[in-house]
Amino acid sequence: MEFSQEDFDRLLLFEHARKTAESNYAQNPLDADNLTKWGGALLELSQFQNIADSKNMINDAISKLEEALLVDPVKHEALWCLGNAQTSQAFLTPDIDEAKVFFDKARDYFQKAADENPSNELYQKSLENTDKATDLHMEIHKHGLVQQTLGGGPSASSNEKTSKKKKKSSDLKYDIFGWIILAVGIVAWVGMTKSHVPPPAPR
Secondary structure, eight states: OOOOHHHHHHHHHHHHHHHHHHHHHHHOTTOHHHHHHHHHHHHHHHTTSOHHHHHHHHHHHHHHHHHHHHHOTTOHHHHHHHHHHHHHHHHTOOSHHHHHHHHHHHHHHHHHHHHHOTTOHHHHHHHHHHHHHHHHHHHHHHTTHHHHHTTOOOOGGGHHHHHHHHHHHHHHHHHHHHHHHHHHHHHHHHHHHHHHOOOOOOO
8 A cells, every 4th residue: 555645644643643542542541542542543553454454443442532531521522533443443444334234323423523512613524424325335335445445455456557547536535534533633633733744855
């Protein structure tokens, strides 16, 4: 799977966040904020994996986020990240009826997050996106684009013929997961990303 410089920078950022959260957990396992950041980092990193590994990483993220809610049941960031995790699982599930179960869970988590923090526009936007998710799910699975966008795309031997298609599917990936990726980053790491974003690569 090929990464752009921007993707690679994001990968490094969230891998660092994951390791930091894991280290902090060893010192204080009851820190709900740290557990939320850990789950959010795993959710971000899952976007760079193949489908099987992505599902496993999302499940790990769900485990950490649920653990955060055991400590703080009304932590809206954790509730909202869980909604994103369920949405991700839905998009990775080909069967639409199974996917709808995940979408319904996502809506419940997004609604709870919005109830806890009604002024958060991202939470409201997530609810709106969930209403559109079923149609989008059918569209991407109709064209077989999930396999391409999550690390299971064409082999290197066919790169020349598929470079344009891969570019298009990469763009679609961010249409699909954009609110998940960007919003998780904004909620959990807005301060960190402002101060730790790597400088652009020299030309």
